[in-house]
Amino acid sequence: MTVLTVNTGRPVAVDYTDSPGGVTGIDKHPAEGLVRVCDPGPEGTGGSGLAGDAVCDLRHHGGSHQAVYAFAREELDAWERELGRPLPNGCFGENLTTGGVKVSGALIGERWRIGGELVLEVTSGRIPCRTFAGHVGEERWVKRFTQAAVPGAYFRVITPGSIRAGDPIEIVHRPDHEVTVELQFRAVTTRRELLPRLLAAGEALHPSALRKARAYVALQG
Numbered sequence: 001m002t003v004l005t006v007n008t009g010r011p012v013a014v015d016y017t018d019s020p021g022g023v024t025g026i027d028k029h030p031a032e033g034l035v036r037v038c039d040p041g042p043e044g045t046g047g048s049g050l051a052g053d054a055v056c057d058l059r060h061h062g063g064s065h066q067a068v069y070a071f072a073r074e075e076l077d078a079w080e081r082e083l084g085r086p087l088p089n090g091c092f093g094e095n096l097t098t099g100g101v102k103v104s105g106a107l108i109g110e111r112w113r114i115g116g117e118l119v120l121e122v123t124s125g126r127i128p129c130r131t132f133a134g135h136v137g138e139e140r141w142v143k144r145f146t147q148a149a150v151p152g153a154y155f156r157v158i159t160p161g162s163i164r165a166g167d168p169i170e171i172v173h174r175p176d177h178e179v180t181v182e183l184q185f186r187a188v189t190t191r192r193e194l195l196p197r198l199l200a201a202g203e204a205l206h207p208s209a210l211r212k213a214r215a216y217v218a219l220q221g
Contacts, residue, residue: 016134025054109204117161
């Protein structure tokens with residue numbers, strides 16, 4: 001299990017985003033050398049956890065619970081075959097392009113050590129948005145990505161550190177429940193009946209998903 005590339009992006013003005021100022025940092029490219037990763041701060045104020053990486057729409061992205069986004073190279077390869085065009089590392093806006101690990105199969109609360117210092121904890125899957133659809137430029141992209149239910153994973157930073165391409169990924173903690181990123185994603189998008197199962201992940205779950213699960217259970221009486 002390896003980090004193939006560490007990807008960062010700078011703000012770019014585009015016509016397909018509704019983020020403030022009409023700019024986005026979704027177009028990410030492999031960075032050279034070490035990249036420092038730390039907690040960016042609370043949602044709404046903190047951006048990316050990676051030094052030199054831009055998160056432009058703080059209403060929906062960035063912050064402590066979405067500090068780092070990872071996507072598997074194997075899934076990019078699958079989308080390459082389906083779309084019939086190259087998809088380079090970073091093109092889905094991911095900070096970490098991984099090899100040899102089923103990112104969407106990770107458990108909420110699972111912890112990864114990358115390199116010698118950095119420890120990350122899984123919080124949720126990525127919800128596709130208008131900016132992502134415009135960036136990819138494929139018809140019905142949000143629906144197609146949602147139906148595939150292989151969203152990649154967001155992480156919070158438990159222990160800061162510096163990482164680079166080629167660093168090994170070690171799973172240092174797996175919680176005692178069965179709430180995977182894929183399950184969480186399906187529950188908050190297409191299968192709301194799964195929401196009660198998310199409660200097993202507790203406070204490790206992204207706060208918005210936890211609120212949705214609690215509200216659903218309350219409505220069910």
